[in-house]
Amino acid sequence: MVPQDQAVSNVNQMFGVCQQLTTILRTVNRLINSYTQSDMSATFNALPTCATNADGSLGAPDAAPVSGNVIDTRIVSFLAISMSSYEIGVMVNLLQAYVALLDGQAVTTQQYAPSVLARTEAEPLK
Helix, strand or coil: CCCHHHHHHHHHHHHHHHHHHHHHHHHHHHHHHHHHHCCCCHHHHHHHHHEEECCCEEEECCCCCCCCCCCCCCCCCCCCCCCCCCHHHHHHHHHHHHHHHHHHHHHCCCCCCCCCCHHHHHHHEE
8 A cells, every 4th residue: 555645645746737738628628719719720731842852951941831831930930830721720729639638528539639749849949
């Protein structure tokens, strides 16, 4: 059996995590509402894009935006991580699923979520 103080400490840490989840939920709700009400997806679809080189660096700019190519952060320099509009959509879907989960709704599999999370974790924010 686990000592009482260790068990209580563990549960207290869980309380803290739940409080953090609630704070994150409020922030995500605000961001998702802003994203959908302002039709930001259309804005991201229209931003200049570029190919990505084999080494991960930004390649030649596209003549017209390509949803599968990353947004060209040489032009949109204030974008923290170079992602495609498609990947941004996946990130929005992931955040919507997070909200649904914490609201007690059914959540579908977020197939591309691990790759988007890996990208946001691996690349330093500007």
